[in-house]
Amino acid sequence: MPLWLDLLVRVVAVVAAFLVLPLLVGQAEHKVMAHMQGRLGPMYAGAFHGWAQLVADGVKFVQKEDITPRDADRRVFQLAPVVALFPYLIVLLAIPLGPGGLVAQPLDVGLFFVLAVLGIGVVAVLMSAWASANKYSLLGGLRGAAQLLGYELPLVLAAASVAMAAGTLSLPGIVEAWSPWWLLWQAPAALVFFVSGLAEIRRPPFDMPIADSELVFGYMTEYTGLRFAFFLLAEYVGIIVIAALTTVLFLGGWHGPAAEHLGWLWTLLKVFAVSFVIIWLRVSYPRLREDQLQRLCWLVLVPVALAQLVLTAAVKVAL
Amino acid sequence: MSEHGERSAPGKGLVNGLAVTLKTMTRRSTTxxxxxxxxxxxxxxxxxxxxLEENCTVCMLCARECPDWCIYIDSHKEEVVVPGAARARQRNVLDRFDIDFSLCMYCGICIEVCPFDALHWSPEFEYSELDVLDLLHDKDRLGAWMPTVPPPPAHDVLGEPSKEEATAARKAAGPGAPTAARTARARPETPEPGK
Incomplete structure (x- = not known):
């Protein structure tokens, strides 16, 4: 296969995953949330149990007027949704799907790269918040900045623990080195990573930057039409990314029966299972208060992550 | 973390919350x-x-009792010549019987007061209109609802017997027997005679 074709296939595959997986997760969220609340959810779009609801939503968003407030910082305001969406697309490049190099772009510093790119999200939040020229947006954005900067630390520490255990920063390398007893050994790190990942993508119960009952819609208040749809899409891709990273780092990625052939299936199954848990948590828990959020981060997650690092180092040295 | 002093195991509330939503998901939704x-x-x-137009005698009780006066009745008298009678009889003929459902508050008083069972509840509810004036149902339209009236449900076995039944039972028992009202007031726990 010539280089350009190889490149093309990889890029098309990643873009397809980028467009299809969020829709699946979004539809699952509609349905799971509805049934958890004793409802049916969308039933009409697409004639069979509303399967085309998100397509219909997309068409609706495209038709809507794209409004930029008069006092807004136009350029920054219009760029923010793209900045919110783009890092997740980049992250998907580095996530291994199956054994034998089934990854769009194998990187030796994959973990480092992924965490660095995820950190760009805070820039998008601040951009949209400041450029909107709206007090609710600004409050939401500042909350978002405090939250994202705070939770970055336990996220990185938890990921560092598993990188230490595997002895590599490459994501396929980590999955390769994984063995089932890590589920126990790295359990605290997995929990810390998952919780701070939830906070990173600002999903309920960590949606204080959006907090529709207090801040209208936080930093997204002034957005309409396609740009708002970008923010929504970023949220669903965020679910996929956090679920995929949790899967790859802590749940053994493609490991499972017949991993040689069905590795990709195992990865996808685990990603969807973790996505289900993310949706489940959203339905079950109320939003944390701002001070509770910071307490949880600094007084629980960071110490647990540090203790996990010590444990990982001790086991690593002992073995 | 309850405010009442007792502390349950930490995280119990979180697990309970997850269990509730998961259980609800497995049940059929009520939608x-x-x-x-x-x-x-x-x-x-x-x-x-x-x-039921045939039962209406134009006694006007319903129109008078209606709290928001949404029943409109017009009638005229007609002479009925009965052969062999000394004088011709007079009969009320219903010209107009309208109920304005834009005013009606569905209290059911008209149905309660009707002495001849000319008015009935029907469970049909899909008669919304684009123009509020069309909510005035005339007697043909009100009569057209009649086939949708369900048969009355069976009498509650634990309830008081109907007045007609009680009267019939009393008459059958002969004069001097206790009336249903007297029995109910004096000895509410004893069963009715003849039941």
């Missing part, structure tokens, strides 16, 4: 797919008022 599936309405549902 009714209304336009596709018609609802099963209980007997005595107050949908629309039906008129």
């Amino acid at each position: 009714q797919q209304y336009p596709d599936v018609q609802p099963e309405l209980p007997p005595r549902s107050r949908g629309v008022i039906a008129l």
